[in-house]
Amino acid sequence: MTPTFVSRALALAALVGTASLAHAAPADAANAADAARPPVQTQDQLVLPQAEVEKLLAAxxxxxxxxxxxxxxxxxxxxxxxxMLASLDPHSSYLDKDAMLDIQRENTGEYVGIGVEVEEHQDELRIVSTSDGSPAARAGLVPNDVIVSVDGTAVAGMSTEEVGRRMRGVPGTVVTLGVTHAGHFGNKLTTLRIAREELHNATVQTRMAGSGVAWIRISEFGGATGADLAAALRKLDGKEPPRGLILDLRNDPGGLVAAGVAVAGAFLPPGTVLFSARGREDGANAVVTVDQRFYRGPGEPDVLAGLPAWTRTVPLAVLVNGASASAAELVTGALQDQHRATVIGTQTFGKGSIQSVIPLGQDDAVKFTVARYFTPNGREIQAHGITPDMRVLPRGVDRDDLLLRESDLANHLRPASATADSAARDPVEPSRLFGTRDDKALQAAVTLLASSDQRKTGLSGLLHRWSAALKFGKPKAAPAAQ
Incomplete structure (x- = not known):
């Protein structure tokens, strides 16, 4: 891996860039006949196992x-x-044209579709949310509706990625959905024809969860997530900024590492260490801090510029569960190790590796693991996950429907220095329950932040506010976008 990896390492959860080919291991010494054959070499001096290449061609x-x-x-x-790629680990793969388009959508945040977020739960594809003003919302789709078919094809057995691809397409074209949900469309199947539009993938949602406490949910880390979070924080800035923030990363599968750096940087001072990346060669090693070069692309504005000072001092709670993975764990580990936030929920997934995407041609690429990442205190996330400060189990879910974790995946990347934690498996937690009266983790966070605010109402609180005002000055309005 070339040293250019460090500067590119945080462009994606699958990192787009170029890399030299590493030298392959020599032929197995146990096979004297194969070892005696002259090696086949490329211009990069890559040694190919001739016997295996011949076997592939023979097949x-x-x-x-x-x-x-x-x-x-x-x-x-x-x-x-x-x-070949699948034999490495569960997160290495060959990317065809459709998969490359998915990466482009993740990187830009723009796509053509109907504006609906779905998740699989108990063999049903349920709607989690619809974007405001989207074709799905105008068609009457609401959370908890069940999608049964897309363009006449049953979704049973399809992955959520495949269903998503079928719902995306060319602007103005129509997708036909079979939908059912008792209490909304009734018990019978309803067929809806919905025209696709160009949309922005809104990964950040904000609302007040209690008196003076703002709840910010990030569903995934996409190309626009950092800017969307910064915009949401600026909207919360007023005469009375929030007394507490809840960053909800539950069911967040991760995404772009650069977006995770921007999110963590919104709550931590510049220069703060977020994580370290450790690869096979020196060029794949880096210590990542709150610094523009790790989250800002060429020609892009600094999304963290002009944030209100209180975003880095206001009491903060982070909600996680067994479906919080990758960049979501990176952010959580950084905020926890830097004593910036209290982590509430259940053990996270344990995906602590970084992948690189190397284009092969115009429409395809290979994606493979190039590094592991560690929290500021040196804790490895791979196959371990992040342990919350306050363990809060979800309410109103099926205890027989347990989540798999990274350590349960076949051929998963083993931890570098220890065996995986034998953490208890927690039940699947549907996103549609978040923010409801059954949301125990959210309630615990509101209670925690309210009690923290009450502790600052006396003389110590007054001194705290004075010292903050003297240190940071009165928050200024954010500058206009450049």
Whole structure:
């Protein structure tokens, strides 16, 4: 891995860039015949295992000569690439054209669709939320509706990614959904025809959760998440800024590492260490801090510029669960180790690795793991996860429907220096329950922040506010976008 990795390392949860090919291991010494063969080398001096390459070509020849149907060359070699990457770990893969478009959507935050967030729960594809003013909202779709089919094809057995791809498309084209939900459309199936539009993927949602306490939910870390969070924080800035903030990262699968750096940087002072990345070679190692070079792309504005001073001092709670992964764990670990926030909920997923995306052609690429990341205090997240300061189990969920964690995945990347934690498996927590009266973690966070605010109402609180005012001055309005 070349040293350019450090400057590029935080562009994506799958990091887009270029890299030199690492030298392969020599042939197995136990096979003297294979070891004696002259190695095949590329211009980068990559040693290829000749026996294995010949085996692949022999299998290809057998298929072309004897398969009962017509074997497509592209499909055969794409399949070989997919199998090669899948043998590494669960997060390494071959990316075809559709997968590359998904990465582009994640990186820009722009896509064409109907504006609906879905999740699978107990073999049903349920709607979690609809974007304000989106085609889905105008069509009458609401949280808890169940999508049964897309364009006449049943969604049973499809992944949420596949369903999402089917709902996206060309602006103005129509997608037909089969939807059912008792109490909204009734018990019978309803068919809706919804026209696709160009939309912005809103990953940040904000509302007040209690007196003076703001609740900010981040559903994933996309290209616009840092800017959207900064905009939400500026809207909260007024005569009476929030007395507490709740950062909700539950069911957040992660996404762009650079977006995670921006989110953590909104609550921590410049220069604060967020995590360290450790790879196989020196060029893949880095200590990442709250610094523009780790979250700001070329030509992009500094999304953290002009944030109100209180965002880095206001009492903060972070909500996590077993579906909080990757960049969500990176942010949580940084805020916890820097004693900036109280973490509430259940053990996180444990995905503590960083992937690099290397284009192969115009429409495809390979994605593979290049580094592990560690919290500021050196804790490894991979296969361990983040342990909350306050463990709060969800209410009103099926205790028999347990979440898998990173350590449960076949062929997962083993921790560097220790075995994985044997944390208890927690039940699946549907996003549609967040913010309801059954949301125990949110209630615990509101209570915690309210008690923290009450402790500052006496003389110590007055001195705290005076010292903050002297140190930071009166918060100024954010400058206009450049």
């Amino acid at each position: 290809y020849a057998l298929i072309k000569q004897n398969y009962v149907g017509q074997a497509d060359d592209k499909k055969l070699f794409d399949g070989a690439l997919a199998g």
